[in-house]
Amino acid sequence: MSRDESFSPEERAAIYRCIAERRDVRRNFLPEPVPDAVLGRVLSAGHAAPSVGFLQPWNFIVIRAAATKEALHAAFIRANAEAAAMFEDERATLYRSLKLEGLREAPVLLCVTCERGRAGPVVLGRTHQSEMDVYSTVCAVQNIWLAARAENLGVGWVSILSLADLHAILAIPEHIVPIALLCIGYVDHFETTPDLERAGWRKRLPLEELVFEEEFGRRDPMPAGD
Template sequence: MDDDAFTDAERAAVYRCIESRRDVRREFLPDAIPEAVVARLLAAGHAAPSVGFLQPWNFILVRQAETKAALHAAFAHANAEAAALFESARADLYRTLKLEGLLEAPLLLCVTCERGRAGPVVLGRTHQSEVDVYSTVCAVQNIWLAARAENLGVGWVSILSLDDLRAILGIPEHILPVALLCIGRVSHFAGTPDLERAGWRARLPLEELVFAERFGAPWRDEP
């Protein structure tokens, strides 16, 4: 076997990591994350693929209680606005959901995208202008999976005004905040996603989402 080939056990571990990853909101423990582990997570993010090798990301580490409190207040305001967009029973269910762990997680991480890092013309972005943002999301996913391998939970907080996020974290206007992550040790990893357990949405069957050759064409022949 080639030296760079994965063993069966290593391959199984990768798939287990992917399948057991969860968006964590409520199971955080107060334990500090060792700096060596934080460094490994950041290295995983920095190893993400990026169009044109742009590497458009920056990472802001947040540990101070005052900053967390400001972010939580901004979330609470945005969350109240979001709840008002749903109707009747859906709104009631929404208000029962815990959608962040900003105060509980020992570490918050904001991942940003510096869209002009390589100038106005970027290899691979000439016809699809958003690929630098997609590349940054790949960095987020790398961090998420690396955190799961480190037995750390991660929650992505998206119910937050970007203007508030910029103001609280001092992010320049030309930098795009992409993800605010809550990271920490957790009491356990749930067997199914929180929103699925709460009855918000069910996981879609993969077979309904895959097509062959053309959009809408069956992936597999009907039995």
């Protein structure tokens, strides 16, 4: 590997810092608009994501209109009421206290979609795992999230909406699958820990409990030669 191909320690540290400090942001958006050049870089990062069969199944719907944001927020309110009813007792009370979207506050919303039939019925890499195009689109979402963090933009993924509402509000054709609705904008600060962890909803799982050796559930390395 040439010197130009390798990352310096400073560059490597910046990448790991970006990963560690990425947050799902639902509050504290500033009214400052996101410049087109910045949004363009973020979308370019999404478009550079890996995709099975080089399918590139994604599209990006950029949303700035207040009326569209209001329609999406109304859809969220309906879905959130349904979701709240699925929890009981203290969990229900805690759920209702959570801030789970910033659809009206964020300067920009972004819907990332997946066109599953873009390359025809047979796609390299999807012959035995047909969902790989959806996973590829999620890789684009992650690229967008990390690029946005590097641009000092907050991103929040709003998943408490029905797909039917997203199709209707955003005029998404029936054969296109909405994957992510993202709130994007500058924020006054980034939290040091995830919102749900601070609220007591879930704790981060220890990495050592999630890593196995050679086969699922095995934590001790197999002896040499096995």
